[in-house]
Amino acid sequence: MALLKLALRNLRRNRRRTAITFVALVAGVGAMVAIKGFINGQRRQILENQMRGNLGALQVHKKGYVENVLGSPLTLDFADTPELRAKVAAVPGVKAVSPRIEFGAQLSTPDKKPLPEDGSELPEADRGITSFLMLTAFDPALERQVTPKRWEWLGAGRGEMLQSATAEQLVLNDDFARGVDVPMWKAGAELPPIEQRLAVLAPDRDSSLNGVNVVMIGAIASATPNDRRVGVISLGAAQQLLRMEGRVTEYGVDVDLKLDLEQVRGAVAAAVGPDYEVHTWEQRIPFVKDIVETQDFIFGIVSSILLFVVLLGVVNAMLMSVLERVREIGTMLAVGMKRRQIVSLFIAEGIVLGLVGGALGALLGWAWVSYMNSKGISIPAPGAKVPSLLRPSVDVLFVARAILQATAGAALASLWPAWRASRLRPVEALAHT
Amino acid sequence: MPHLIELSGIKKSYQLGLTEVVALRGVDLTVDVGEFTVVTGPSGSGKTTLLNIIGCLDRASAGKYVLDGIDVSDRDFDDLADVRNQKIGFIFQNFNLIPVLNVAENIEFPCSVRPGGEDAATLRARVEKLADEVGLKQYLHHKPDELSGGQRQRVAIARALITRPRLVLADEPTANLDSKTSDQIIDLMLQLNKLEGVTFLFSTHDPRVVKHARRALAISDGQMVDGALAH
Ligand SMILES: Nc1ncnc2c1ncn2[C@@H]1O[C@H](COP(=O)(O)OP(=O)(O)OP(=O)(O)O)[C@@H](O)[C@H]1O
Numbered sequence: 001m002a003l004l005k006l007a008l009r010n011l012r013r014n015r016r017r018t019a020i021t022f023v024a025l026v027a028g029v030g031a032m033v034a035i036k037g038f039i040n041g042q043r044r045q046i047l048e049n050q051m052r053g054n055l056g057a058l059q060v061h062k063k064g065y066v067e068n069v070l071g072s073p074l075t076l077d078f079a080d081t082p083e084l085r086a087k088v089a090a091v092p093g094v095k096a097v098s099p100r101i102e103f104g105a106q107l108s109t110p111d112k113k114p115l116p117e118d119g120s121e122l123p124e125a126d127r128g129i130t131s132f133l134m135l136t137a138f139d140p141a142l143e144r145q146v147t148p149k150r151w152e153w154l155g156a157g158r159g160e161m162l163q164s165a166t167a168e169q170l171v172l173n174d175d176f177a178r179g180v181d182v183p184m185w186k187a188g189a190e191l192p193p194i195e196q197r198l199a200v201l202a203p204d205r206d207s208s209l210n211g212v213n214v215v216m217i218g219a220i221a222s223a224t225p226n227d228r229r230v231g232v233i234s235l236g237a238a239q240q241l242l243r244m245e246g247r248v249t250e251y252g253v254d255v256d257l258k259l260d261l262e263q264v265r266g267a268v269a270a271a272v273g274p275d276y277e278v279h280t281w282e283q284r285i286p287f288v289k290d291i292v293e294t295q296d297f298i299f300g301i302v303s304s305i306l307l308f309v310v311l312l313g314v315v316n317a318m319l320m321s322v323l324e325r326v327r328e329i330g331t332m333l334a335v336g337m338k339r340r341q342i343v344s345l346f347i348a349e350g351i352v353l354g355l356v357g358g359a360l361g362a363l364l365g366w367a368w369v370s371y372m373n374s375k376g377i378s379i380p381a382p383g384a385k386v387p388s389l390l391r392p393s394v395d396v397l398f399v400a401r402a403i404l405q406a407t408a409g410a411a412l413a414s415l416w417p418a419w420r421a422s423r424l425r426p427v428e429a430l431a432h433t
Numbered sequence: 434m435p436h437l438i439e440l441s442g443i444k445k446s447y448q449l450g451l452t453e454v455v456a457l458r459g460v461d462l463t464v465d466v467g468e469f470t471v472v473t474g475p476s477g478s479g480k481t482t483l484l485n486i487i488g489c490l491d492r493a494s495a496g497k498y499v500l501d502g503i504d505v506s507d508r509d510f511d512d513l514a515d516v517r518n519q520k521i522g523f524i525f526q527n528f529n530l531i532p533v534l535n536v537a538e539n540i541e542f543p544c545s546v547r548p549g550g551e552d553a554a555t556l557r558a559r560v561e562k563l564a565d566e567v568g569l570k571q572y573l574h575h576k577p578d579e580l581s582g583g584q585r586q587r588v589a590i591a592r593a594l595i596t597r598p599r600l601v602l603a604d605e606p607t608a609n610l611d612s613k614t615s616d617q618i619i620d621l622m623l624q625l626n627k628l629e630g631v632t633f634l635f636s637t638h639d640p641r642v643v644k645h646a647r648r649a650l651a652i653s654d655g656q657m658v659d660g661a662l663a664h
């Protein structure tokens with residue numbers, strides 16, 4: 001008699017109990033796969049937001065820039081020549097290059113009322129405010145190819161994106177703009193007089209302070225953590241302000257994601273030579289690593305508890321099954337079945353339960369993940385206000401491992417009941433009523 | 434010819450808390466090949482205890498037991514499992530069929546737990562022949578719960594014989610059957626005893642069953658009593 005056949009029939013015997021244990025297994029493993037899929041999707045979402053909305057797949061800087069203690073030092077800039085851009089653009093896999101300048105600046109809003117004619121001071125509430133922020137300067141036509149999500153997020157905010165590479169315009173984070181009450185200028189309307197525009201002040205490479213008058217033309221909704229005190233400005237305006245004509249501090253690079261990013265990074269680094277450094281977007285956002293580690297830790301605990309509870313159910317079901325079958329086990333022992341064959345029989349029951357329940361659960365979880373992957377869940381990424389599509393995903397290996405864990409777990413859970421069954425003494429088991 | 438069963442000075446006591454219950458107080462007994470023997474005695478006299486020891490399901494507290502030339506008094510559990518499987522067939526008062534297996538599977542069960550064993554086709558042929566002998570040819574694919582008590586006991590008899598045992602033990606095999614069915618079961622056992630030469634040893638309360646036996650032993654308070662009749 002194949003043990004397996006006997007195990008299968010025994011499982012069908014108490015259908016209700018088997019069904020309950022089975023449902024718990026299916027639900028447990030299904031939830032594990034679904035939660036993992038969601039976490040993966042959320043991770044992807046955070047990363048994509050960073051890559052497609054902030055950094056670009058790769059970033060080229062002057063050697064030493066990223067490690068520099070000053071943070072975004074203007075002294076580590078480089079000449080933005082057509083040759084250099086061409087070198088980067090020629091690397092296989094590179095789709096677009098956008099020159100940028102990152103710099104710290106001071107933004108002053110205009111007074112809300114004209115100065116009183118009698119020479120007295122404006123009341124505090126009507127005076128303009130000065131605040132600090134980080135600005136990224138770029139040519140919108142080029143940047144749109146590297147970080148298109150900025151435009152999406154602007155759609156969830158107000159106004160428009162910078163209108164040209166030299167426009168004296170500014171786009172701020174929406175929270176920040178509202179916080180400091182920055183007036184917005186409607187594109188196409190007549191420009192306000194100079195004293196009613198915004199003033200951007202920044203020290204240039206020689207630390208002398210310069211200023212430029214701009215208008216805010218749009219506000220971008222927050223979509224990534226730590227993006228509140230930021231804004232973007234046209235590259236031309238920034239170069240004029242910083243006395244950096246023809247110079248930039250970084251290239252943002254878009255890459256064909258079907259290729260291995262690390263390989264493209266290496267190729268770009270080789271193309272630009274040792275005076276430059278090239279980073280992938282993942283290398284630039286250490287906080288994502290923290291999020292990932294925290295999520296993995298919590299997921300580990302949650303899935304362990306889930307599995308533990310489900311397996312307790314298996315232990316209970318198997319134990320009940322042993323207790324119900326005492327006389328039968330006695331009979332089997334009497335006609336010459338060995339103790340280890342009894343152990344194998346009950347473990348086989350556990351394995352079948354774990355394998356079938358685990359596989360069905362994993363399949364259902366995987367089906368949900370696949371469906372949601374194609375459909376997408378519209379939800380803001382952690383720390384974001386703008387919803388973006390979260391696409392859950394799990395790799396086959398995880399699904400296989402979940403099934404294996406359920407199977408091995410159920411086998412382990414059956415070990416004790418199986419051992420108890422095998423320890424029954426035939427005489428007493430046969431006398432059992 | 435050596436005896437099939439040779440018990441000498443078999444004692445068995447159970448520890449019930451602080452008190453010791455003595456179930457067998459030194460039993461000497463021999464059974465020869467081909468016998469059809471019944472053990473009778475009042476309730477609590479030790480019939481089941483004795484049959485359990487003879488069936489290698491339990492071990493005596495003292496004494497010597499030689500079965501078919503093998504001293505089984507001090508064998509370990511798995512050894513005894515082999516001895517039971519190869520030499521002894523069991524018939525129980527409450528049939529003890531395996532409910533998830535059908536008649537054919539129940540009959541072949543003791544052979545199917547053997548390592549190696551004969552090929553499935555030969556085994557199945559023997560199962561069918563035995564099923565025919567016990568009158569269950571039509572029921573091979575029925576589950577135990579679809580059979581009457583008498584039919585179930587016939588399955589049990591076939592299961593006891595499938596291993597071609599030296600000895601078939603039956604503890605009150607007819608206690609759960611009505612008198613007509615009892616007679617049929619005893620007749621069947623007698624017939625198999627004649628036909629196959631299998632040794633039968635069984636216990637009973639039922640005086641009507643005792644009549645059929647060719648040798649009757651009586652036990653009382655854990656001891657064999659005189660008056661054992663041999664036909
Ligand atoms: N597991 C046990 N623990 C304690 N005492 C036991 C145990 N099994 C049997 N006994 C005692 O041993 C004695 C013999 O019991 P046994 O079951 O062998 O009698 P029996 O002749 O088969 O009785 P019955 O006709 O009622 O089946 C009885 O006094 C019984 O109470």
Ligand SMILES: [Mg+2]
Pocket residue numbers: 480481482604
């Ligand atoms: Mg008894």
